[in-house]
Structures are given as C-alpha cells and as structure tokens.
Amino acid sequence: MKKLGLVLLLVTLTMSFSCKDNKKENEVETEMEMEDTTTAESKELMIKLEPKSDSQVSGSVFFKEENGMVTMTAMMSGLTEGTHAIHIHEKADCSSADGTSTGGHWNPTGQPHGKWNSEAGFHKGDIGNFEASAEGKGSITLVTDEWCIGCGDVTKDIIGKAIIVHDGTDDFVTQPTGAAGGRVSCGGIIQ
Secondary structure (H helix, E strand, O other): OHHHHHHHHHHHHHHHHHHHHHHHHHHHHHHHHHHHHHOOOEEEEEEEEEEOOOOOOEEEEEEEEEOOEEEEEEEEEOOOOEEEEEEEEOOOOOOOOOOHHHOOEOOOOOOOOOOOOOOOOOOOOOOEEEEEOOOOOEEEEEEEOOOEOOOOOOOOEOOOEEEEEEOOOOOOOOOOOOOOOOEEEEEEEOO
C-alpha cells in the first residue's frame, strides 16, 4: 500500500511539473508572438518650412510611418487669413527665391491633378487645402497608404521631394496645378 501511495505521489508531482512547463512554454510563445506584432517598424521625419516669394510663412511638417500608413501633420504661421493649398513637389530643392526649383507636383503615376482620392485621378502630391486663422496660423493632417518614407518605391517614396505651401486655394480642376497661386513656403523632404 505504501508503494502504491508513493507511486501515485510521484505520478501526481510529475504531472504537476509537466503542466507548469507547458504553461511556461505557452506563455513564452505568446510573449514572442506579441513581440512580433509590436516591433513593426516605425519611421519619423520632421522638416522645416522656410519662407519663399517674400512671404513670412514658416512652419514644420511631421511625417510618421507605421504599419504601412503615413501620417503627415503640417503646422504653419505667417499666412494671410483664408484658404491655402499645400502640395508635395518633385524635388527637395528649395534654393530658388520663389520655390520653383522644386519642380511641379509630384505625380509618379501620371494622373490628372485633382482632389485627394478623387475617382477621376489625383497626383500623389495633391494634399489639398487648409484654413489659416486671422493670426496667420494653419494646420493640416493627412493619413494615407499612398506614401512611404524611404522605402525605395518610386510611386510611393516621399524622400527627395518637397512640401510647398501656396498663397491661394487649390480649385482641384485646373491642370496641372489647381491654380493655387505663388509658392510662399518650402521644405525639402530629406533624411
């Protein structure tokens, strides 16, 4: 009887430790799975906007890429009150006094100029319009999977391009610029 009790005790202890080991293995596997999903690459970039065309318009543009989505937030000051356009242009060259050294709108897919996500087409650089307050401050945020930061895809990569703030409003119709007026601020998108 004592032997039977001892055998039962050993079996119980063995099963108990075996269950704990399985639980620990499951916990380790779960932790590893969680690490894989939380270590998704995140990229951030901040650029400064400098005045152009004898304006006082300056500001900052923040880009953050996470899980295949890029969020752009632009904050400007020194604007005239009202509606202004903002676009991504072809080249990160803000050397000219009027900002024209940046070239035209970034349009790697050969689409007509238009409003963002328009079924009729739009440039990858056609961000849109934003409002400036009486104090000359304005901001705009755009979230998209149409861009990437440094991925090398010529149809998505914003590196080597420029942000241009325009004096006027984008009408989303006039080709190829939207009749948005002069370029009053510029910032090259470089790493």
